Amino acid sequence: MLGAHLRRLREEAGISRTDAGWAIRGSESKISRLELGRVGFKVRDVEDLLALYKLEDEAERDRLLALAREANNPGWWQRYDDLTPNWFHSYLGLEMAADLIRTFELQFVPGLLQTPEYARAVIRMGRFEEPLPRDEQDRLIALRMRRQEVLTRQRPARLWAVIDEAVLHRPIGSKTVLRNQLEFLIEQSRRHNVTLQIIPFGKGGYTATGGAFTLLRFNDSDLPDIVYIEHLTSAVYLDKREDLDTYVVTMDALSIAAAQPRDTERLLRAAIEELDA
Numbered sequence: 001m002l003g004a005h006l007r008r009l010r011e012e013a014g015i016s017r018t019d020a021g022w023a024i025r026g027s028e029s030k031i032s033r034l035e036l037g038r039v040g041f042k043v044r045d046v047e048d049l050l051a052l053y054k055l056e057d058e059a060e061r062d063r064l065l066a067l068a069r070e071a072n073n074p075g076w077w078q079r080y081d082d083l084t085p086n087w088f089h090s091y092l093g094l095e096m097a098a099d100l101i102r103t104f105e106l107q108f109v110p111g112l113l114q115t116p117e118y119a120r121a122v123i124r125m126g127r128f129e130e131p132l133p134r135d136e137q138d139r140l141i142a143l144r145m146r147r148q149e150v151l152t153r154q155r156p157a158r159l160w161a162v163i164d165e166a167v168l169h170r171p172i173g174s175k176t177v178l179r180n181q182l183e184f185l186i187e188q189s190r191r192h193n194v195t196l197q198i199i200p201f202g203k204g205g206y207t208a209t210g211g212a213f214t215l216l217r218f219n220d221s222d223l224p225d226i227v228y229i230e231h232l233t234s235a236v237y238l239d240k241r242e243d244l245d246t247y248v249v250t251m252d253a254l255s256i257a258a259a260q261p262r263d264t265e266r267l268l269r270a271a272i273e274e275l276d277a
Helices: 003-015 018-024 029-037 044-052 058-071 077-079 086-097 116-125 134-151 174-189 240-259 263-276
Strands: 099-105 158-162 194-199 214-215 225-230 234-239
Touching: 003 029, 003 058, 003 116, 018 029, 018 044, 018 225, 029 194, 029 214, 044 058, 077 086, 086 134, 099 240, 116 174, 158 174, 158 240, 174 194, 174 263, 194 240, 194 263, 214 240, 225 240, 234 240
Parallel strands: 099 158, 158 194
Antiparallel strands: 099 214, 214 225, 225 234
């Protein structure tokens, strides 16, 4: 967010990245990295840039300097850095900052809607070698549960999840674990800030053959939307307009293909009845 504001101010002032870099004893590439939020911020550098860009609004100046200080504070999720891959760290910060999270899943219940027991089963499935020690599993589950606070905080994010019906029938962990998970989904789907849609088997094929993905939208207009796509050993973050447009259209098509939100509880209860049969 701070980098986006600095880029806008620099462009409005008609100053090149080279000249901005000279002002803070840096280079053009450093300004580029600052504006993309890929390096830490020194408050002194931000002060010098704001002076160079002739920002006269004191309230805005104080807000941006406060952002610079906040940007350097470690997020709560960083205490789990020893357990999570480097490519996932950025996503955790983006997720906490998001105003709207739209996600499509065809194998698992989205992490923001998982129960602890279901999350443990998913974590165990992700290990091809020796299973994680119990205490490390517990920490990863704690991380996943803490992430869910984005839906219950004072200004909660909105979650719009579209899942394939196969997710409702795949007994991750056990039938009991899945049943409890489906009951939890019913509860969560009643939240005012959660929209859950299911693509039923009867729908046949649909778009998004590339697999699961997540769209993150932010309240600040200076921040572009982000598409997050997770692979087995890495992840991709997309923010180019043409990529975003493709994924927005795809997500909209998935929402149209899925059953209406009012049908979600009926489909979940039908899946529970099948488990109990």
